[in-house]
Amino acid sequence: MQATGLFIFIAAALCEIGGCFAFWAWLRLGRSPFWAAGGIGLLILFAWLLTRVDSAAAGRAFAAYGGIYICASLGWMWAVEGGRPDRWDLIGALLSVAGSAIILLGPRTA
Numbered sequence: 001m002q003a004t005g006l007f008i009f010i011a012a013a014l015c016e017i018g019g020c021f022a023f024w025a026w027l028r029l030g031r032s033p034f035w036a037a038g039g040i041g042l043l044i045l046f047a048w049l050l051t052r053v054d055s056a057a058a059g060r061a062f063a064a065y066g067g068i069y070i071c072a073s074l075g076w077m078w079a080v081e082g083g084r085p086d087r088w089d090l091i092g093a094l095l096s097v098a099g100s101a102i103i104l105l106g107p108r109t110a
Helices: 003-028 035-048 059-077 087-105
Strands: none
Touching: 003 035, 003 059, 035 059, 059 087
């Protein structure tokens, strides 16, 4: 994967997590409905970013993105929510990134 694709995946993950967290903050933490409005904007940006990834199949791009999303979610948990990932989180993240790499970089015959 090119550095540009990795950057897009990371930016998409941050937008998706931020957008979903905005709804969490509104509905679970009692924040203003304006949080949801911001969340909608981030989720739109997330969807747009995934269309920028160079892939012949949308499903393959989405599947490869999954590993980045998992790692970014654990980083969010640590940086924003104060919950430090444990060894099982880290093992799962490594496995998901390995799976993403296989999906994205595996040889294709057609």
